[in-house]
Amino acid sequence: MDAIKGLLSPLTSASSNAISDTVKLVVIGGTVETARRMTVSAWNGFVDSFFLTAHFSQEDYPYDWLMHWLSKQPAWGRSREFDITTRSLSRHGLTQSTSGDLEDEEEGTDQPLDGRRKRKADFAPDANTTHTIYYRGHWLRITRTRRTIDWGTCSELKISVVARNNDILKKLVLEAKREYEKDAEHRVHIFMADTSYGCWRWNGARHKRPMSSIVLEPGVKDMILADCKDFLCSEDWYAERGIPFRRGYLLHGVPGSGKTSLIHSLAGELGLDIYVVSLSSKGMSDNMLSTLMGNVPSRCILLLEDLDAAFTRGISRDEKSTGTPTGSSSSSSSSSSKSKDSDSDDGSTLSLSGLLNSLDGVAAAEGRLLFATTNHIERLDPALSRPGRMDVWVNFKHATKWQAEGIFKCFFPVKNSEAASSGSDPENAEKLAMSKRKRSTHVVPLLSEEEISELSKRFADAIPENELSVAALQGYLLKNKTRPRECVDEVAAWVISEREMRAKLKKEKEEV
Numbered sequence: 001m002d003a004i005k006g007l008l009s010p011l012t013s014a015s016s017n018a019i020s021d022t023v024k025l026v027v028i029g030g031t032v033e034t035a036r037r038m039t040v041s042a043w044n045g046f047v048d049s050f051f052l053t054a055h056f057s058q059e060d061y062p063y064d065w066l067m068h069w070l071s072k073q074p075a076w077g078r079s080r081e082f083d084i085t086t087r088s089l090s091r092h093g094l095t096q097s098t099s100g101d102l103e104d105e106e107e108g109t110d111q112p113l114d115g116r117r118k119r120k121a122d123f124a125p126d127a128n129t130t131h132t133i134y135y136r137g138h139w140l141r142i143t144r145t146r147r148t149i150d151w152g153t154c155s156e157l158k159i160s161v162v163a164r165n166n167d168i169l170k171k172l173v174l175e176a177k178r179e180y181e182k183d184a185e186h187r188v189h190i191f192m193a194d195t196s197y198g199c200w201r202w203n204g205a206r207h208k209r210p211m212s213s214i215v216l217e218p219g220v221k222d223m224i225l226a227d228c229k230d231f232l233c234s235e236d237w238y239a240e241r242g243i244p245f246r247r248g249y250l251l252h253g254v255p256g257s258g259k260t261s262l263i264h265s266l267a268g269e270l271g272l273d274i275y276v277v278s279l280s281s282k283g284m285s286d287n288m289l290s291t292l293m294g295n296v297p298s299r300c301i302l303l304l305e306d307l308d309a310a311f312t313r314g315i316s317r318d319e320k321s322t323g324t325p326t327g328s329s330s331s332s333s334s335s336s337s338k339s340k341d342s343d344s345d346d347g348s349t350l351s352l353s354g355l356l357n358s359l360d361g362v363a364a365a366e367g368r369l370l371f372a373t374t375n376h377i378e379r380l381d382p383a384l385s386r387p388g389r390m391d392v393w394v395n396f397k398h399a400t401k402w403q404a405e406g407i408f409k410c411f412f413p414v415k416n417s418e419a420a421s422s423g424s425d426p427e428n429a430e431k432l433a434m435s436k437r438k439r440s441t442h443v444v445p446l447l448s449e450e451e452i453s454e455l456s457k458r459f460a461d462a463i464p465e466n467e468l469s470v471a472a473l474q475g476y477l478l479k480n481k482t483r484p485r486e487c488v489d490e491v492a493a494w495v496i497s498e499r500e501m502r503a504k505l506k507k508e509k510e511e512v
Contacts, residue, residue, distance in 0.1 A: 054169050056157040062173060066157055068183065069176035070142070075133045079125035127155065138168050188264060189273040195283035198291040200275060208268030214261060215406035215470070220394060224249070224262070227392060228270055228369055232299070235367065245366040248359070248389050250307075252377040253396030256471030259373045260305070267301050272369070276303045279310035279350055286354025293358040298367035307372045308379040310350065352381055359389055398466045399473050405460035407470065411477045412455075412484045415446040444482050455488045462491045468498060 056063040070076045125131060130143045141160040148154075161168055187205040194201045214221055231247045238245040251259040267274050275296055277289070296302055304310075358364060372390065374380060384390070399407070447455070463473065476494055480487035 050162050050164060051160060052163055052166050052169060053158060053160040054166075054173075056159070058155040062177075063155070063157055065173065065176040065180040066159070068180045069172075070133075072179070073133055075131060076125060079129065079131060081126040081129045135172060136168060138163060140172075185271070188267045191273060191275045193275070193277045193281070193292050195281055195288055198288055200292070200295060203276075206264065209261065209265040211265050211269055213410050214258060214265050215403045215410065216258065216262070216396075217400070217402070221262070224392070224394065225266065225269060228266060231369065232270065244360060244364075246360060246364070246368065246370065247391055248370040248372070249392045249394065250377070250385055250390035251371060251373045251394050251396060253375070253394075254398055254469060255375050256469035257396035257398065258470045259396055260303075263301060263303060263371050263373075266369075270301075270369075272299060272301050273297070274301045274303055275368075276305065279304060279307070279355065285349045286351055286357070289350060289354060289358045290361075293365055296365040296368055298365065301369045301371055302365075304370070304372040306374060307384070308374040308376045310355065352384065356383060356389070399463065399468055399470045401460040401463055401465055403470065404463040404473055405456045407473055407477065408456040408459045409452060411481060412452060413444060413446055414449050414452050445484065447484060452484075455484055459488050459491055462488075462495060464495065468495070472498065 056066055125144065127144050127146045130141055133140045133142060138161050143158045143160075145156050145158065146154070147156060159169065159172070163169075184205070186208050188208055189205050190203045191200040192203045211221060211225065228247075235245055251262070253259065263274065266272075277292065278284070279289075293302075359370065370390075377385070385393075476491070477487065480490075
């Protein structure tokens with residue numbers, strides 16, 4: 001019996017030791033798990049109380065503000081992970097330079113090389129990496145990511161900070177906004193309607209065009225500008241009288257008379273973006289237009305180009321056109337089937353009633369300046385051009401002698417203007433003029449104010465009244481931008497050649 005107990009005692013002690021070890025492991029494991037859960041709970045409580053996170057999508061303006069602000073931060077250029085690219089402008093049209101950019105130390109990047117501008121190597125921080133930037137006593141953790149959407153990829157920006165409230169993030173966004181607007185004050189942003197996805201796509205940023213470069217009949221330009229400014233500051237006045245806060249401008253007249261140029265210049269003067277809609281584009285429908293109009297910002301210029309061609313296909317734009325589709329109703333069955341195929345390929349099902357509802361219906365956007373251009377006002381339905389939809393009409397004609405003189409003065413610099421811009425010292429004025437001429441690839445001779453005045457009058461006398469378009473005059477001056485005197489001497493011969501060319505084209509068109 002004692003022998004049996006001697007044999008079992010090691011097994012019993014081993015079993016009790018195993019149970020004891022198991023219990024210890026369970027206790028230790030439970031303690032660790034409890035500590036982990038308590039730590040996670042405490043961390044979540046800390047994050048909820050002190051850790052703030054803001055998200056910015058590339059589809060909205062604040063993303064551009066923050067990216068422009070980040071490009072000026074030294075820590076952004078010292079990223080350990082980056083993409084090396086070449087670019088001239090960023091997505092929003094502003095040049096971004098970081099401390100990581102590589103520039104040629106021997107020559108400036110703006111110097112042309114074999115007719116092309118030299119490229120600058122850009123070190124852009126890679127996506128999906130986190131950067132830490134110190135800002136106003138707080139450490140910001142910034143992460144840029146990319147996600148795939150229907151129309152491509154979309155970048156997002158996530159900024160996290162430890163703070164009791166979101167005041168630090170508000171200050172950051174406002175500062176970035178101010179810096180962005182300061183650097184973008186000389187540009188106009190253009191957005192195009194995307195009928196594939198019912199949204200607006202950024203199409204580039206253009207330099208502002210000074211109002212002085214627009215030469216219209218006396219008083220017309222000032223009248224439109226004053227009317228736009230008065231409208232933009234009259235929101236309360238409209239609300240008190242129950243009038244929809246909308247304003248429409250119809251610019252009609254001959255092609256190449258400066259309608260679009262005026263809109264571009266007005267956008268720069270008023271500090272507004274331009275949203276362009278092509279009503280005859282593929283996929284345009286009543287619902288699509290309504291969606292686009294509902295997403296238009298309150299302060300912008302909405303441009304409807306060639307309004308007379310919105311509901312017809314294949315029409316001629318000459319003065320004899322009736323605005324109906326080409327081809328007769330008695331055409332053969334084969335031509336009829338081709339016409340149907342053409343209509344289906346066009347894909348535009350926009351109706352007049354759909355356009356009218358989008359312009360001033362219940363869901364129409366307010367606070368925007370609507371500009372519509374047309375070369376044939378007689379083709380427009382009266383319901384479309386009535387007051388309330390198109391409040392101001394401006395007729396653009398062929399160039400007058402007064403306009404020809406003004407356009408000539410815009411093209412060629414005056415020596416006195418250089419002196420006035422550099423002070424009363426003639427020596428400084430001459431140095432400034434020489435430096436500008438060296439930087440320019442086109443050397444334009446500086447003429448005195450008296451000579452420019454004389455040349456512009458001679459140029460205007462040679463231009464027939466209301467016969468040539470403003471675009472034609474500008475094209476001629478562009479070809480002679482470094483030859484002001486020769487330009488005036490040869491303008492009479494150019495007018496004759498223009499008349500002969502138009503007569504030839506008219507004859508060929510009549511024969512067809």
